[in-house]
Amino acid sequence: MRTRTDELRANLVQVQERIEKACQAAGRARDEVTLVAITKTFPVSDVRALAGLGIQDVGENREQELKSKAPECPELSWHFVGQLQSKKSRSIARYASVVHSVDRSALVEALSKAAVAEEKTLRCLIQVSLAAYGTADAATGASRGGVAPADVPDLAAQIAVADGLELGGVMAVAPLGADPEKAFAGLREVASRLRSEHAGADWISAGMTGDLEAAIKHGATHVRLGRALLGTRSPLG
Ligand SMILES: *Cc1c(COP(=O)(O)O)cnc(C)c1O
DSSP, X not given: OOOHHHHXXXXXXXXXHHHHHHHXXXXXXXXXXXXXXXXXXXXXXXXXXXXXXXXXXXXXXXXXXXXXXXXXXXXXXXXXOSOOOGGGHHHHXXXXXXXXXXXXHHHHHHHHHHHHHTTOOEEEEXXXXXXXXXXXXXXXXOOOOOBOGGGHHHHHHHHXXXXXXXXXXXXOOOOTTOOHHHHHHXXXXXXXXXXXXXXXXXXXXXXXXXXXXXXXXXXXXXXXXXXXXXXXXXXXX
């Protein structure tokens, strides 16, 4: 019988091939790109199975799920990738080592206090809005979150001096209707401007199941993959 672990193993093999090919096409070394498995809506048994297959980085987009799964697998590196309310900062600081979705000043303050209270250093990525590259988002006024590229330097300066926080780089989601190539090329420019001011902020978290090739072509250091690894999610995810 084909078990869930067999299924996850087969998915992982395919994903690794996609990443490998994309790195080759971009003239990049495979070890420049870290795979973060986004396990939202899937049970902790899947997280354990992925860990058994060699996955070390796992991400969630809701505090509730992070809080319930992370303590079960403390040996993994947990990433928080979702929209975040300041009042959930303490829990995020406790269970995550990286927050990909820092998008406002008040959140920096809250995460800083929380990280200090947890006596740890939390790596923070600034979520950048690429809405300027999307047609659908622009038309509906809907946003997938993040700060405008012009606002990155101020937020970066704030994170860089905040106790308990470490400025790690940028994160983005390609907007609906966007050409991911153009959107991620734009993100790369934002990232290199950031790096010229903050040398250690060298992560670019970009690329999901549908657009990881474009992201790797444009310098992604962390791809966040859900469906390609775990399969289709229930609508809530
Ligand atoms: C769900 C999610 C992902 C993974 O998306 P897939 O299309 O399933 O690969 C990546 N990043 C964020 C912020 C997400 O919420």
